[in-house]
Amino acid sequence: GESVGLHLPTLSVQEGDNSIINCAYSNSASDYFIWYKQESGKGPQFIIDIRSNMDKRQGQRVTVLLNKTVKHLSLQIAATQPGDSAVYFCAENEGDYGQNFVFGPGTRLSVLP
Amino acid sequence: KAGVTQTPRYLIKTRGQQVTLSCSPISGHRSVSWYQQTPGQGLQFLFEYFSETQRNKGNFPGRFSGRQFSNSRSEMNVSTLELGDSALYLCASSLWGQTDSPLHFGNGTRLTVT
Numbered sequence: 193g194e195s196v197g198l199h200l201p202t203l204s205v206q207e208g209d210n211s212i213i214n215c216a217y218s219n220s221a222s223d224y225f226i227w228y229k230q231e232s233g234k235g236p237q238f239i240i241d242i243r244s245n246m247d248k249r250q251g252q253r254v255t256v257l258l259n260k261t262v263k264h265l266s267l268q269i270a271a272t273q274p275g276d277s278a279v280y281f282c283a284e285n286e287g288d289y290g291q292n293f294v295f296g297p298g299t300r301l302s303v304l305p
Numbered sequence: 306k307a308g309v310t311q312t313p314r315y316l317i318k319t320r321g322q323q324v325t326l327s328c329s330p331i332s333g334h335r336s337v338s339w340y341q342q343t344p345g346q347g348l349q350f351l352f353e354y355f356s357e358t359q360r361n362k363g364n365f366p367g368r369f370s371g372r373q374f375s376n377s378r379s380e381m382n383v384s385t386l387e388l389g390d391s392a393l394y395l396c397a398s399s400l401w402g403q404t405d406s407p408l409h410f411g412n413g414t415r416l417t418v419t
Contacts, residue, residue, distance in 0.1 A: 223404070223405070224404055224405040226407050226408070228410075233412070234412050235309070235395050235397075235410035235411050235412045235413050236348075236395070236408075236410045237410070238407045238408070238409065241405075241407055243405055281348065283348075283408075285404050285405070287353070287360075287361050287404055288404070289360065289361075289404070290336070290353050290355060290360040290361045290402050290404065291336060291338055291353050291361065291399060291402050291403075291404065291406075291408065292350050292353065292361040292363070293338075293340075293350060293408060294350070295340075295347055295348035295349075296347075297347050298347065
């Protein structure tokens, strides 16, 4: 997707509320998707993944939803905590053989006390 | 298990110079990928190596190159540096580099070109 550069979309939520971060992907042939969390000064950290033969997958406090019809991915974080504040990226693997991930522009999640 | 290790953490180079960045993957991982992260373009794929062979390549000029050694460690090189090459360079590893397996990232090398 297009990058919005320094002006990342920002989602502000109250501590304890649920967060929903959305992502539109570009390649209808992509069959594997990942959500990453990136904190300042660190590399992206794996959160959860989903294959295209699934619509939903749950982890600990996180759920990923995949809507292939509209090429949309979402990450739901339950009971958001201050430690969840970070930039979140979705990624789709466009490699037919091996790995060639395309990353979304990212969303900055800010958790308010 | 130790994570992906990238060295050096920070680099400052002058336009026209060349630079080599190093990456040690998670022990046992055979696939290594490199990404460039900038505020303007976000995370962009550079290349992927598996068993010492470049398996995938992104849309970067030939000044960007890489290699992988028999122990799966990888290096990337940028020649004739330009100001626009200033970025965070991220290395990621994966066990077999399958199309449905996640990347595990290091904390990156921050390159500044002056």
